[in-house]
Structures are given as structure tokens and as C-alpha cells.
Amino acid sequence: MTENDKRSASEDAVAALIQGPELDKIRAATPGLDGQLFFLSCGASLMPQPVIAGMYDYIDLEARSGGYAAQSARASQLEGVYASVARLINAAPDEIALVENATIAWQLAFHSFRFAPGDVVITAEAEYGANYVTLLQAQQKQGIEIRVCPSDSRGQIDLAALERLIDDRVRLISLTWAPTNGGLNNPAAAVGRIARAYGVPYLLDACQTVGQMPVDVAAIGCDFLAATSRKFLRGPRGAGFLYVSRAMLARCEPPFIDHIGARWVGRDRYSLRDDARRYESWESNMAARLGMGIAVDYALRLGPERIWQRCTILAQRLRSNLATVPGLRVRDLGDNPSAIVSFSSDHLEPSDIVARAAANQIVISTSSPESTRLDADRRNLPMLVRAAPHYFNTEQEVDALSEFLLSVLHGARRQFAPFPKPEGKRP
Numbered sequence: 192m193t194e195n196d197k198r199s200a201s202e203d204a205v206a207a208l209i210q211g212p213e214l215d216k217i218r219a220a221t222p223g224l225d226g227q228l229f230f231l232s233c234g235a236s237l238m239p240q241p242v243i244a245g246m247y248d249y250i251d252l253e254a255r256s257g258g259y260a261a262q263s264a265r266a267s268q269l270e271g272v273y274a275s276v277a278r279l280i281n282a283a284p285d286e287i288a289l290v291e292n293a294t295i296a297w298q299l300a301f302h303s304f305r306f307a308p309g310d311v312v313i314t315a316e317a318e319y320g321a322n323y324v325t326l327l328q329a330q331q332k333q334g335i336e337i338r339v340c341p342s343d344s345r346g347q348i349d350l351a352a353l354e355r356l357i358d359d360r361v362r363l364i365s366l367t368w369a370p371t372n373g374g375l376n377n378p379a380a381a382v383g384r385i386a387r388a389y390g391v392p393y394l395l396d397a398c399q400t401v402g403q404m405p406v407d408v409a410a411i412g413c414d415f416l417a418a419t420s421r422k423f424l425r426g427p428r429g430a431g432f433l434y435v436s437r438a439m440l441a442r443c444e445p446p447f448i449d450h451i452g453a454r455w456v457g458r459d460r461y462s463l464r465d466d467a468r469r470y471e472s473w474e475s476n477m478a479a480r481l482g483m484g485i486a487v488d489y490a491l492r493l494g495p496e497r498i499w500q501r502c503t504i505l506a507q508r509l510r511s512n513l514a515t516v517p518g519l520r521v522r523d524l525g526d527n528p529s530a531i532v533s534f535s536s537d538h539l540e541p542s543d544i545v546a547r548a549a550a551n552q553i554v555i556s557t558s559s560p561e562s563t564r565l566d567a568d569r570r571n572l573p574m575l576v577r578a579a580p581h582y583f584n585t586e587q588e589v590d591a592l593s594e595f596l597l598s599v600l601h602g603a604r605r606q607f608a609p610f611p612k613p614e615g616k617r618p
């Protein structure tokens with residue numbers, strides 16, 4: 192490669208960044224950016240205009256024609272949601288079930304296994320609270336054993352320890368890819384290689400990764416993947432999805448079914464659907480499903496690699512800004528961190544920081560130790576503050592957040608100028 196080739200390759204890389212007029216367009220199509228600095232895509236993000244418009248349109252149709260007629264009229268669009276979600280994670284449409292949220296998706300997958308006393312489930316130290324209390328319930332009710340794989344020196348799941356934990360009693364590996372309480376980005380694909388090598392089913396919680404990072408279930412080698420719509424994917428609340436590999440469809444039955452997922456074919460017989468829709472309930476919020484599908488298409492148009500690239504740039508900028516704020520400790524773990532930036536302060540309570548931020552039109556949040564108790568106990572973590580930039584944020588907004596934090600923590604020395612309220616409405 193000549194020097195000139197190298198230069199043009201790096202220029203291409205720069206051209207591929209989400210920035211300039213494209214970023215302006217994205218921001219103009221995000222009404223929630225009006226008058227506030229928004230850093231809560233790890234909680235519930237801001238829907239873009241096409242999602243909002245698509246849902247309004249659908250609800251309007253429901254209002255005018257009734258729910259069933261609206262569903263028939265939009266049947267092909269609703270059907271298209273499966274193909275969109277499948278494309279986003281490199282699966283097949285028949286491996287996708289549309290459900291209410293990531294927790295339901297995870298529970299449906301977990302309870303597909305008929306655990307017997309002594310069966311082992313391996314998990315890791317960043318496992319999400321909802322998943323872990325379910326493991327505890329299964330320990331109490333079904334007598335499973337929970338093995339928690341320790342973390343390595345970087346805070347990620349320790350792959351060598353994982354291999355040592357596997358024996359013939361292990362029925363499932365459950366991993367939270369990116370936890371709710373900070374920037375850890377667990378090596379999901381490396382865990383998948385181990386799960387495959389030992390023939391252990393693998394359930395992956397991708398709630399914080401879908402919409403933020405590229406996700407490829409074939410490359411990862413997971414058997415189930417649970418995700419939600421409202422976070423980095425920028426879809427509506429009350430929607431999510433479950434990926435079930437064809438291999439698992441051949442082996443697993445949902446913990447509960449209805450007569451659409453399983454046809455009632457004879458007085459004493461039912462017959463499960465062949466595809467992942469056996470995991471669905473027939474009744475569902477169709478507008479939310481549709482909104483999630485539009486959000487997926489929106490992310491696909493931008494490109495998951497480019498989204499991840501920009502999330503990384505902004506999160507790195509925030510972390511390095513915060514590293515210079517005295518008395519503030521960034522708490523993120525691991526290599527290649529996610530865009531969830533977590534920190535604590537020696538001076539102020541997290542809830543106080545979040546409240547003062549809100550008074551300045553800055554949206555951030557806290558994360559309780561209870562959402563990731565194993566990690567919180569191990570690191571003796573207090574309540575943390577979370578700020579998660581997404582691709583629609585600007586470098587200036589990240590710097591304004593950093594300035595604000597410097598100002599509240601060292602108010603006597605610096606004064607933060609509040610973010611101005613907009614005068615008019617966005618076009």
C-alpha cells in the first residue's frame with residue numbers, strides 16, 4: 192500500500208463517521224433533543240421522528256378502523272419487523288419472537304429448560320438483577336446450582352475460569368454482555384466459542400448492546416438472545432425480542448404457550464409452531480412492535496458499525512474529560528468499553544448530582560447496586576451515576592456535561608451556564 196493509498200483509506204474512515212450534515216439531520220429528526228442534553232440511552236433513549244410518525248399513524252388507523260382491521264391493513268409492515276430484527280442480528284426471521292421487553296425474552300428462554308435438582312447454570316459477575324433473581328428462584332424451587340464465573344483482572348468474565356467451571360452437570364451459560372451499571376463489554380463471542388466447544392446452551396442478555404454495537408448471533412454462537420426496544424435501539428417502550436436458534440427450536444418448548452403458538456389440534460393434543468413465534472402471545476401492542484421495527488430499520492440505515500464507532504468516540508471523550516475532575520471516579524471496567532459511563536463522586540450523592548443535572552436540563556441517571564449486586568459487592572460499589580452518550584449527541588454536549596460536573600463538584604471555583612431552553616419548536 193502506498194502512502195497515498197493509506198491516506199485515502201484513512202480519509203474514507205473519516206468520511207464514514209456520523210458527523211456534519213448527517214448528524215444535523217439525525218438531530219433535527221430527534222425532538223427529544225430540544226432544550227436538553229440527553230445522556231440516558233442506557234435507560235430509555237429518544238425515539239427518532241420516523242418511529243414516532245409510524246406509531247402515530249398506526250394508532251390513528253386503529254382508532255379509525257379498530258385493532259383487528261388495522262392489523263390486517265398493515266400485515267406486511269408488521270411481518271417485515273421479523274426480517275428487520277433478523278437482519279440486525281444476522282439471524283433468520285423464523286428465529287425471532289417479538290415480545291414485551293428483554294426481561295420477558297430472557298425468562299422465556301431460561302424457563303424453556305426443564306431443570307432438575309443438581310443441574311448447574313453458570314453466570315458471571317455482571318449478571319443483570321432480573322436475571323439473577325430468577326436464577327435464585329430456580330435454585331429455591333427447582334434445586335439448580337448457580338456457579339458464578341469470576342472476572343479477570345480487567346473485570347471481564349474470566350474465560351479460563353469459565354472452562355474450568357464446565358462439567359457434565361452444566362445445563363446453561365447465561366451472560367449479560369454489557370451490564371446496566373457501567374462500561375463493561377464482556378467478550379460475548381469468546382464465551383460462545385467455549386459454549387459451543389463444550390456443547391452447553393448459551394443465553395445472552397444483549398439488552399444494552401443491541402442498537403449500540405454490531406450484533407451477529409452466528410459469529411457469537413449464542414442459542415438465545417434477549418433484547419429490548421427502548422434503549423440504544425431508540426424504539427418505543429414495551430417492546431423487545433427474543434432470538435432462538437433453530438437448534439434450540441428443535442429442542443426447547445416455551446414455558447407457557449397459547450393456542451396460536453401451539454395449535455390445539457385435537458382434544459388431548461397440541462402442536463407447537465415450528466418457528467420462534469411459539470414464544471409469543473397472540474395479543475400484543477402492534478404499534479410498539481411496528482415502532483421497534485422502524486427503529487431497527489433506522490439503525491440499519493445508519494449502520495451498526497458506524498453507530499458503535501461514534502458511541503465509542505463520544506464515550507471515550509467523556510471518560511477522558513471526567514478523568515480530570517478532582518474527586519470524581521470513573522468506575523467502568525474492561526477493554527473496549529460500551530458507551531455507558533459510570534462514576535461516583537467523593538463530594539456529592541449520586542441522586543443529588545442527577546437532580547442538579549435535571550435542573551440544568553441534563554438527563555443522566557443513577558444505577559443502584561441492586562441491579563448488579565455481584566459486581567457491586569465485589570467492588571464495594573456505592574450507588575453510581577450513569578451517563579450514556581449515543582451517536583446523536585455532539586462533542587460539545589459531552590464537553591458541556593463534563594463542565595457541568597466540574598461545576599457542581601467544585602462549584603466554588605467554576606460556574607456552569609445552564610443549557611438554554613429553545614425559543615421555538617424544531618421544524
Ligand SMILES: Cc1ncc(COP(=O)(O)O)c(C=O)c1O
Pocket residue numbers: 233292293294295319321367369370371396398399418419420431
Ligand atoms: C443488562 C440489562 N438486561 C436486561 C434489562 C431488562 O430490560 P427490560 O427492562 O427491557 O426488561 C436491562 C434493563 O435495564 C439491562 O440493563
